[in-house]
Amino acid sequence: MDSDVPPLVVDIDGTLTDESRALDPRVVPVLREWPERVVVATGKAMPFPIALCEFLGIERTVVAENGGVVFVEATDELRLEGDYEAAVAVAEAYRDLGYDFGFGEIDLANRWRETELVVSLDRPLEPLEELAAAKGLVVLDTGFAYHVTDPVVDKGTGLEAVCEELTLDPGDFLAVGDSVNDAQMFDLAGEAVAVANADETARDRADRVTDASFADGFLEAVAPYRA
Numbered sequence: 001m002d003s004d005v006p007p008l009v010v011d012i013d014g015t016l017t018d019e020s021r022a023l024d025p026r027v028v029p030v031l032r033e034w035p036e037r038v039v040v041a042t043g044k045a046m047p048f049p050i051a052l053c054e055f056l057g058i059e060r061t062v063v064a065e066n067g068g069v070v071f072v073e074a075t076d077e078l079r080l081e082g083d084y085e086a087a088v089a090v091a092e093a094y095r096d097l098g099y100d101f102g103f104g105e106i107d108l109a110n111r112w113r114e115t116e117l118v119v120s121l122d123r124p125l126e127p128l129e130e131l132a133a134a135k136g137l138v139v140l141d142t143g144f145a146y147h148v149t150d151p152v153v154d155k156g157t158g159l160e161a162v163c164e165e166l167t168l169d170p171g172d173f174l175a176v177g178d179s180v181n182d183a184q185m186f187d188l189a190g191e192a193v194a195v196a197n198a199d200e201t202a203r204d205r206a207d208r209v210t211d212a213s214f215a216d217g218f219l220e221a222v223a224p225y226r227a
């Protein structure tokens with residue numbers, strides 16, 4: 001690898017994983033050996049990207065909950081932003097209409113969340129969107145879950161917060177992702193790559209779209225820097 005390798009900000013679900021959210025083992029050496037900063041930016045709750053970094057053996061530099069949570073190990077910084085109370089109120093109102101979140105009684109998708117909530121894709125979207133809008137929140141469909149999120153944060157604001165901490169420029173980053181929740185980080189990154197399975201928003205906001213899907217797409221996106 002040469003010195004032209006950019007820092008990397010990478011999504012998890014749909015980018016490092018297959019459609020069932022299983023990590024592709026071929027991404028492990030790529031991330032572990034990346035010579036510049038790696039930021040893991042996800043809609044998942046913080047324990048997931050933190051665990052991923054730990055198991056990879058890389059520094060924990062994480063944007064979780066679509067920007068609501070930012071953790072930078074190098075500077076010991078944890079930022080929480082976004083109206084979690086509003087998300088909880090939306091969830092309660094959704095339950096009052098007779099809908100559950102769809103993740104079972106022990107809901108591991110929401111258990112460790114601090115700034116936003118998620119609802120299963122098989123639950124009705126329209127009432128969720130109405131309730132969210134009434135509280136100033138938005139619903140993001142990542143292809144893996146509906147995220148009830150405060151629009152003051154996104155993966156772009158998360159990347160900016162990481163860069164502030166580490167005195168980096170978001171414009172120097174290579175970003176790789178697959179969905180609408182990656183759009184703002186795509187806008188900031190110097191080079192934004194959508195994997196072939198990406199949704200329309202991510203494709204539109206990317207500089208290029210890979211031929212291959214899921215982790216094969218990620219490997220294609222980073223290939224020019226791994227010669």
Ligand SMILES: O=C(O)COP(=O)(O)O
Nearest residue numbers: 012013042043142144145
């Ligand atoms: O799981 C989701 O809904 C989204 O997660 P991702 O941002 O890592 O793709």
Ligand SMILES: [Mg+2]
Nearest residue numbers: 011013014178
């Ligand atoms: Mg994704």
